Every structure is written in C-alpha cells, then in structure tokens.
Amino acid sequence: MGGILVYVLHYEGALNKNSLGAVSEGAKLAGELGVxxxxxxxxxxxxxxxxxxxxxxxxxxxxxxxEGAEGLAQPVIDVIDKVIADNGHNYVIFGGGLLxxxxxxxxxxxxNAGVTMExxxxxxxxxxxxxxxxILGDSQxxxxxxxxxxxxxxxxxxxxxxxxxxxxxxxxVDVQVDYSPWSNQATMVQRGEQRGADVNIEDADVLVAGGxxxxxxxxxxxxxxxxxxxxxxxxxxxxxxxxxWYPYAAQIGQTGKSVAPKLYLAAGISGAIQHKVxxxxxxxxxxxxKDANAPIFEFSDLGIVGDLNKILPKLTEAVKAKxxx
Amino acid sequence: MKICxxxxxxxxxxxxxxxDPSTGRMDRSGEKNLNPYDTHAIxxxxxxxxxxxxQVDEIVAVTMGPESAVRALxxxxxxxxxxxxxxxxxxxxxxxxxATGYALAKALEKEQxxxxxxxxxxxxxxxxxxxxxVAEHLKAPSLTQVIKLDVVDGGLRCERQAEYGYDTVQVSLxxxxxxxxxxxxxxxxxxxxIMGAKKKPLETASAADAGIDASLVGGDGSRVQCGxxxxxPAKAAGTIIEDExxxxxxxxxxxWLDERKLI
Ligand SMILES: Cc1cc2nc3c(=O)[nH]c(=O)nc-3n(C[C@H](O)[C@H](O)[C@H](O)COP(=O)(O)OP(=O)(O)OC[C@H]3O[C@@H](n4cnc5c(N)ncnc54)[C@H](O)[C@@H]3O)c2cc1C
Ligand SMILES: Cc1cc2nc3c(=O)[nH]c(=O)nc-3n(C[C@H](O)[C@H](O)[C@H](O)COP(=O)(O)OP(=O)(O)OC[C@H]3O[C@@H](n4cnc5c(N)ncnc54)[C@H](O)[C@@H]3O)c2cc1C
Numbered sequence: 001m002g003g004i005l006v007y008v009l010h011y012e013g014a015l016n017k018n019s020l021g022a023v024s025e026g027a028k029l030a031g032e033l034g035v036x037x038x039x040x041x042x043x044x045x046x047x048x049x050x051x052x053x054x055x056x057x058x059x060x061x062x063x064x065x066x067e068g069a070e071g072l073a074q075p076v077i078d079v080i081d082k083v084i085a086d087n088g089h090n091y092v093i094f095g096g097g098l099l100x101x102x103x104x105x106x107x108x109x110x111x112n113a114g115v116t117m118e119x120x121x122x123x124x125x126x127x128x129x130x131x132x133x134x135i136l137g138d139s140q141x142x143x144x145x146x147x148x149x150x151x152x153x154x155x156x157x158x159x160x161x162x163x164x165x166x167x168x169x170x171x172x173v174d175v176q177v178d179y180s181p182w183s184n185q186a187t188m189v190q191r192g193e194q195r196g197a198d199v200n201i202e203d204a205d206v207l208v209a210g211g212x213x214x215x216x217x218x219x220x221x222x223x224x225x226x227x228x229x230x231x232x233x234x235x236x237x238x239x240x241x242x243x244x245w246y247p248y249a250a251q252i253g254q255t256g257k258s259v260a261p262k263l264y265l266a267a268g269i270s271g272a273i274q275h276k277v278x279x280x281x282x283x284x285x286x287x288x289x290k291d292a293n294a295p296i297f298e299f300s301d302l303g304i305v306g307d308l309n310k311i312l313p314k315l316t317e318a319v320k321a322k323x324x325x
Numbered sequence: 326m327k328i329c330x331x332x333x334x335x336x337x338x339x340x341x342x343x344x345d346p347s348t349g350r351m352d353r354s355g356e357k358n359l360n361p362y363d364t365h366a367i368x369x370x371x372x373x374x375x376x377x378x379x380q381v382d383e384i385v386a387v388t389m390g391p392e393s394a395v396r397a398l399x400x401x402x403x404x405x406x407x408x409x410x411x412x413x414x415x416x417x418x419x420x421x422x423x424a425t426g427y428a429l430a431k432a433l434e435k436e437q438x439x440x441x442x443x444x445x446x447x448x449x450x451x452x453x454x455x456x457x458x459v460a461e462h463l464k465a466p467s468l469t470q471v472i473k474l475d476v477v478d479g480g481l482r483c484e485r486q487a488e489y490g491y492d493t494v495q496v497s498l499x500x501x502x503x504x505x506x507x508x509x510x511x512x513x514x515x516x517x518x519i520m521g522a523k524k525k526p527l528e529t530a531s532a533a534d535a536g537i538d539a540s541l542v543g544g545d546g547s548r549v550q551c552g553x554x555x556x557x558p559a560k561a562a563g564t565i566i567e568d569e570x571x572x573x574x575x576x577x578x579x580x581w582l583d584e585r586k587l588i
Contacts, residue, residue, distance in 0.1 A: 011488075011489045071487065071494075073457065074467065102454070102467070103457075104454070105422060105423070105426070105454030105455075106460065109423055110461055112541070112548060114548030133551075135344075135451070136344070138557060139557070140557065141554065142551045145550045146548065146549055146550075147547075148548045151549070182460075185500075186466040186467070188493075189482065192492065193489065194491045239507065242486065243507060248491065255487060284585055284587060286581075297563070300563045302566070303563055304574060306567070306574065311574060319579060319582075319588055322583065322588055
C-alpha cells in the first residue's frame, strides 16, 4: 500500500516528455519515502507492453493501463480513482500541460484531496511531500502541505527533469474501469496540431518572438525581417496563435514548444508564466515592450521600454549594416 | 434554458498583488474589480443567448466571496447577466480550490443550469482548475480553455488548445466550460446597464442555504494548506533602456548583441 502514482500522457504512440520527467521525479521521491512509484495510462492500442515497459527505466515499478478515450480528462479521473481505490497510493503527480490540470483537480474533487498546481519543486519533510509553487508572477514561492491521505501535485512544464535510472522493464497491469456517465458525454471530434504551416523553431539559434503587441497578423513581417538579418526563426505566443496570426508550430510555452536558443528576442510579449516556462532556458533574453511594468522585464537580460513599431525596423537596418560592415 | 456564469472579485490590475504575512492569504484591502478573464465568460453567455441556436431564458452570475464581492456581481449584471447569486459566509473563507469548487457546485445545484461558464483563470490565485472541480461535483462533462464554442446537435462543439495542438470536442448538456481569453472581445457595458445593475435581483446565500457541509470548506476543511511562503532565488536584474531616441536605442541594442557575439 501507499506509494506515488504518476499519470503518463501519450500521443500517437509516443510518451510525453513532461510525463517522463514526472515519472523520474516520482521515482526519486518514492525512493526517499521508501515506497514505489507507479504509472497510469489511458488510451488505445498504441499503448503496447513494450512501450509501457520503457517507463521502468525512468523508475516506474508498475504501469496501470486502461482502455479509454484519449485527450480527455474525465475518463482518466475514473481510471486513477479506481487505481487508488485498489492500491492506496498517497500521491499523484502530473507533468505540466493542460490535461494534468483538469485531471488533477477533478480527482481532488472526487477523492476529497488537496491539489497544488504549477509546482516547480517537491521535497520530503517528516515522511510527507511538500509541493512548492511560485505564485504572483513568480515573486514568491508557496509551500503546500497536504492533509488527509491523498495529495495531488501538478507540475509546471519543464520543472521535472527526465532521468533514466537504468531500471528494468516496468510491469504492465491492465485495469478494468466502469466509466462515469459524464465521462462518456464528451467526445473527441478532432485532436491535435492544425493551424498553419509546419515551421521549425526548436533548432534555431536565434528566435524573434512576436506577441499581441504586434497589433495584427501583418505585424509579424517586422519579426520576420529582423529574424532574416539575424539568421533566425520567428516564434509566437498563444494569444497570437489563437487569433490566427501565426502558425501553432511556432508557439512557445506551456501548450507549445520549449526552446533554448542563444538569443530570444521578444516583441510585444507580456511575459505570462505560460510563455516564460517555454523559453526561460534561453541563453540571452531581450524584450521590447511599451509597458515598463510588463512581467517580461523581470526575466530579461536586456529590456527596451518602447514602441516595437519604431524600434524593430531600425533595429533590422542596424543589424544589416553591422553585418555588411 | 439557463446559463450560470461563475465570476470572482480580484485585486484590481493596477494594485500590486501580495500576500498578507499575518494571515498567509491574499491581501484584499486595495481596489478590487471583476476578474478580467470572467468578462469573456459573460460575453460567451451573451453570444449563446443572442445566437439563438439555444433558447436561453436566463443568464445568472454566481460568486463566492466576502461582502465586497457584490460589486463583481453588479459588473457582471451590467455586462448582461439577468440576476445574480452571492454565496457568502465566514465559514467559506480560506477555502482551497477543491473546497471552493465544491461550494460553488452546491450553489449551482439549486439552479440546475444547462451550461456553466467560467473564466480561464483568476487574476490572483491563478489555479486554472475551478471548472474541473465544479464539473466533477455536478457530474457534468467539462472542458477548460475553450476558445470556440458552437451549438451543434443540441450540445456544444468546443475548440481549445491542449498539449498537442488544437482539439475539437463535442459535449452534451448540461456542461461546465471555462473559456480562454481569445474566445471573444467582451463588450463595454452601456451607461444604462451600469445604472440599472443594482436593480436586478441579487440573492444572498449562506453556506447553510446552499446545503454546504461546513466540514468540507474554509481553511480547516481544505485539504491543502498553502499558507507558508518563501522568497524565490534572487536573479540578477537585467539592463533596461528607455527608448527616447530610437537611433541611440538601436545602437545600444546592437552593441549589446555584438558584445555577446549574437550578430
Ligand atoms: C493553460 C494555459 C496554457 C497556456 N499556454 C500558453 C503557451 O503555450 N504559450 C503562450 O505564449 N501563452 C500561453 N498561455 C497564455 C498566456 O497566459 C498569455 O495569455 C499569453 O502568453 C499572452 O500573449 P502575449 O504576450 O502575446 O499577449 P499580451 O499578454 O496581451 O501582451 C501583449 C504585450 O504587448 C505590449 N505591447 C502592445 N503594443 C505594443 C507596442 N506597440 N510596442 C511594444 N509593446 C507593445 C503590451 O504592453 C503587452 O505587454 C496559456 C494560458 C493558459 C491558461
Ligand atoms: C497565490 C495563491 C496561490 C494559491 N494556490 C493554491 C493551490 O496551489 N491549491 C489550492 O487548492 N488553492 C490555492 N489557492 C487558493 C485558490 O486560489 C482559491 O481557492 C480560489 O478561491 C480558487 O482558485 P482561483 O481563484 O485560483 O481559481 P481559477 O481556477 O484560476 O479560476 C477559474 C475561474 O473560476 C471561477 N471562480 C474562481 N473562484 C471563484 C469564486 N470564488 N466565485 C465564483 N467563481 C469563481 C471564475 O470564473 C474564474 O475565472 C491559492 C490562492 C492564492 C491567492
């Protein structure tokens, strides 16, 4: 009895990187607590014994597998509820993303448990887990203590490092679940990607990222011109991707890509946490924003308070001149 | 058909948000306002009503919060809600996400809404998850961060961005949906609507009125205690340039980039 359970998300036969990080973290903490770390997956035929066995190398002992709808939170709540009822896990950990938030919170409601989201660090104190969450624009860190026999931890993306521990194949255990009626009242019509061209921002050394401050889709031309002379690519925020101004494949952040270029230059981006988590590993961060109080200045190496419409064209010319000279 | 919109009062955007060290809770003494993300939920309700594909008879704004939270309800009504419900009780103070969602679900149970709409996040707690908790208690299908909402086959067809791109999900009613801020451009309230807001029906409910089990709410009923804080690791402050003369600014940027061999 006892132990840590980690939800592992997958898509088209591949396990999610943040979930693997959560398994690695769960296994480390389980070691400190002297319990096991298990994983749980929900989906279809691509969840093979072979694929799931690989979770053992990140530290998972057992993998509970249930057949069910993919990409929706509520069926997973039913599965985890059943796994905990049968096996008595005391903690559930999720890597970052979106589904983990929905599953974790719904599970807290189902099992009358405590939940902490956006967790960047977990520590063991007195035989219990304490979850640490940056709050209020990352200006403070809140430490969550859990009461009762279940604590739910939803990580921030990229918070938990993926680590192979060299363990053997995990044991796969099939779970039969009677899904709640309301879990069957949502159906996936279409899942994943879409919205625009297939661009590659993950391999670029230089990224010029544009946000809502560009004002309109055409505003991205300013970013493309600068990226052109710097030899880089153009990236975007969710706000502008949702608005249809730029392709999803170029989005940085919680539900987009994680990048770590040599230079990341933001134009008209406020610096929301969900964007920051995808680019804070960049070597040099430059931001142009007309609002001196924009959160992005809190984590920029060079911040320019000003109008991007004035600065970007001149910057492009100046870089061009510098390169030519 | 009835739509309930959950709205919250938060510290105004202009107020620096901080934790009151004596209580370990949000300092709510400054200027407050309706959570800006919730205006998108109200607008979504208005568009469902005006769209005509669903016969929406009533939009009800619901909040849980202290006395001052009535102002968030007045604002919600000025933006289009027909009436409002204020769940308020000392026993509810200090509730975590699970307890808050439970309490709100109890208040909603009495209303039997066909659709419950929420904002994508509150501007203070930023937990993103109240919708998922409410849905679990109401035993209703649910989705968060929805940026496109259409009535299809008597249910809602929802689009949202998740970890692998854009998903389209069909949910039947009743359903609990939190909407992303890209879903719409909220309208401004008319002067007439602002003036009339206080005259629209407002019901005040205590925890007992809503049938809430007091042992499951408040600081004591909450399963997670988040009252302990520490400072994040210090980070060296970056260089800031105020752009007064753009030619000079650009020269400085180029020099900065060049020094780091980024050009
Ligand atoms: C679950 C979830 C997942 C999310 N995932 C992501 C994600 O993966 N990636 C992501 O980016 N976001 C994500 N978000 C959204 C995120 O919270 C922000 O809403 C988004 O990043 C804001 O985009 P923005 O900076 O372009 O727009 P805004 O926040 O609107 O900022 C625009 C900025 O432009 C500035 N500006 C305006 N005009 C000018 C001008 N002329 N010159 C200079 N500056 C100007 C303004 O001062 C402002 O700071 C997510 C949110 C949630 C809840
Ligand atoms: C800095 C900070 C960190 C916190 N961290 C945690 C934590 O890790 N775990 C935890 O369990 N609690 C936490 N809390 C407490 C939590 O914020 C409260 O329980 C709060 O009442 C609900 O969360 P939220 O406002 O963040 O909701 P969100 O889930 O961000 O809000 C989404 C939507 O729910 C609706 N809504 C939210 N609150 C109400 C309300 N009172 N009345 C009506 N509608 C509402 C609105 O439509 C809103 O747009 C934290 C609080 C603060 C101030």
